[in-house]
Amino acid sequence: MKKTARAAILLATALVPVSAQAAQELNALIWCDHGDPALLEPFEKAHDVKVNIKEYQGTAEALTILEQSRPGDWDVMVIDAVDVGRAVDRGILAPLPADALPTADFFPELVMESHNSRDSVIYAVTDKFGYNTIAYDKTKVEPADMASLKALWSEKYAGRIGLYDYYLPMLGLVGIAQGVPTSALGAEKIETLRDPLMALKKNTKLVADVVGSQTALATGEVDILLGGGEFLTATLHAENPNLDWTIPTEGAALWAQSLAVLKDSGQPELALEFVKYVTSPEGQARLATSSCYWGMPANAKAGEHLSAEQKAVLRWDEQAEYLKRAQLYPIPSAEDDAAMQDLWTDMLQN
Amino acid sequence: MSIERIERRQGAALVAPAMLWTLAFFLLPFLAMIWMSLSHLEGREVVSGPGLENYQRIFTDPSLRRGIWVSLQISAVVTVISVILAWPLAWIIATRVPEKWRRLALLLAVLPFWTSYVVRSYSWALVLGENGLIMQSLIGAGLLEAPIQIMATRSATIIGFVHFFTMLLTLTIYSNLVQLPPNYARAAEDLGASRWQVIRLVILPLTLPGMVTGAFLTFVLCIGDYITPQILGGNSELTLPQLIMLQLGRRGDYPMASALAVVLMVLVTLAYAACARWLRMERV
Numbered sequence: 001m002k003k004t005a006r007a008a009i010l011l012a013t014a015l016v017p018v019s020a021q022a023a024q025e026l027n028a029l030i031w032c033d034h035g036d037p038a039l040l041e042p043f044e045k046a047h048d049v050k051v052n053i054k055e056y057q058g059t060a061e062a063l064t065i066l067e068q069s070r071p072g073d074w075d076v077m078v079i080d081a082v083d084v085g086r087a088v089d090r091g092i093l094a095p096l097p098a099d100a101l102p103t104a105d106f107f108p109e110l111v112m113e114s115h116n117s118r119d120s121v122i123y124a125v126t127d128k129f130g131y132n133t134i135a136y137d138k139t140k141v142e143p144a145d146m147a148s149l150k151a152l153w154s155e156k157y158a159g160r161i162g163l164y165d166y167y168l169p170m171l172g173l174v175g176i177a178q179g180v181p182t183s184a185l186g187a188e189k190i191e192t193l194r195d196p197l198m199a200l201k202k203n204t205k206l207v208a209d210v211v212g213s214q215t216a217l218a219t220g221e222v223d224i225l226l227g228g229g230e231f232l233t234a235t236l237h238a239e240n241p242n243l244d245w246t247i248p249t250e251g252a253a254l255w256a257q258s259l260a261v262l263k264d265s266g267q268p269e270l271a272l273e274f275v276k277y278v279t280s281p282e283g284q285a286r287l288a289t290s291s292c293y294w295g296m297p298a299n300a301k302a303g304e305h306l307s308a309e310q311k312a313v314l315r316w317d318e319q320a321e322y323l324k325r326a327q328l329y330p331i332p333s334a335e336d337d338a339a340m341q342d343l344w345t346d347m348l349q350n
Numbered sequence: 351m352s353i354e355r356i357e358r359r360q361g362a363a364l365v366a367p368a369m370l371w372t373l374a375f376f377l378l379p380f381l382a383m384i385w386m387s388l389s390h391l392e393g394r395e396v397v398s399g400p401g402l403e404n405y406q407r408i409f410t411d412p413s414l415r416r417g418i419w420v421s422l423q424i425s426a427v428v429t430v431i432s433v434i435l436a437w438p439l440a441w442i443i444a445t446r447v448p449e450k451w452r453r454l455a456l457l458l459a460v461l462p463f464w465t466s467y468v469v470r471s472y473s474w475a476l477v478l479g480e481n482g483l484i485m486q487s488l489i490g491a492g493l494l495e496a497p498i499q500i501m502a503t504r505s506a507t508i509i510g511f512v513h514f515f516t517m518l519l520t521l522t523i524y525s526n527l528v529q530l531p532p533n534y535a536r537a538a539e540d541l542g543a544s545r546w547q548v549i550r551l552v553i554l555p556l557t558l559p560g561m562v563t564g565a566f567l568t569f570v571l572c573i574g575d576y577i578t579p580q581i582l583g584g585n586s587e588l589t590l591p592q593l594i595m596l597q598l599g600r601r602g603d604y605p606m607a608s609a610l611a612v613v614l615m616v617l618v619t620l621a622y623a624a625c626a627r628w629l630r631m632e633r634v
Contacts, residue, residue, distance in 0.1 A: 060599065061602070064602055064604070214476060220479070341601055348585050
């Protein structure tokens, strides 16, 4: 009898954590910044939900994950704003009610209706943005030189440059340096970027992903990181305040990420609540300063939840000017996309 | 029913789980991969095969072809350097280190295995960097005036690989060395062989099986590795696994990724065939 009682107590003890667990779960396909516990915990507590996350890196990867999943496996996804149309074409996104979204409080340029909507139906909402531009160590380069992209092709900085390994913004930047707007980067223009890209490679020491780029800049392996921006330097600011970034006179590439609810989500109301939370001023401030990488919040009211120092790192007061000079990522057709990737691979391989 | 028949059935029943496992988790996925490699991408959609477009492109596109060549070169160099470094180390541990310290010596030899592969690669990135330990020591000692670039080059990738695989090879060669009867060396010495001749003509040939086993494992693991060239190579050139990852992560081109993976498997199979035939690995 004693044994039975002990077993019952043990069983009950074992079950306690289970009953204390969240009543429901939300599955999110995200970029790493959305996985920060500081962002997720307030939502999880408020809705008694556990947010399960899976990180991915490129839209192609995310679409493949969704294809290989069962309907309803995923509730929300983060997607490159320029790729929302691809997801809409596949019919995987659910319409979002306009009155539930705080887009009236957004920086006007970041509402991005033409990307997030189709036929007046909203399918996604921008939640963060930033720039692929020039990041540098201001003690090792002349900051005045960084006002022009041309400096990267000069002998002066040969062997001191790193490139961020993402072909879309990088080819956009090379195009911008050549006077080709990102919106005009079609089939006939892509090949004209080959020579300047190869010349840039000659000046380049390494090509790296986010972590590799951060490491290279932080350790002094490179002095300049083309394609970097606040998303690279902000998290390093406390340790190395010499790392800086700027938007050159020619312009820079604007990145923006959107949040969407999956059409087959089994809990669309909860998924919408998540979208509302992330785009709320508080959620936006937490997302902007995520431990994975920082970036500007789309909602301008997030400024009320950011400290003066955080806003200084994000260059909050200069956004109006920056947004005028920045150009959205190129949005290539499938064929142009393949041509751009081939060009980028050739650059890496030669 | 005859006893022989019963035994045959029992044998089949015992083998069946392993066969089913191999069928389900190796053969069927492998066939699926081959089928996918014969498909192709149209726009952003996969169109089911069969066709040889991907294979044609692999051998005509200079970037893809170079990826294969780069992978073969790196793997071959790493294998040779690792063997050259591992054999003396294994020999010293097996013959010169007192028996009571051998276990500790082996433990120290495999120490790098205890660390995460990614962490180890990033550690090398810090050591090999311009402001890293090696460059600063060389500059401090007056051997260099200014740092030279090792990080983000093929040399960095090779150093990262060699650090890891020398340990692996040390283990395989050591296990071979300790199995050799000491009488062989004594007999050779009695017959007038010098110590160097004993090593060259007796011990070295007898450790070939262990050496080739380790070399084959090194080659296979090296040619299929993505992490080390990605972190230490600085994307200055792309290896076959990096090209495969590009097809998967960026393009969503599963057919081309599958075709490249099939090429990788063919290379590994050829390496195995060469090793097995030449050095009779079945002895190991």
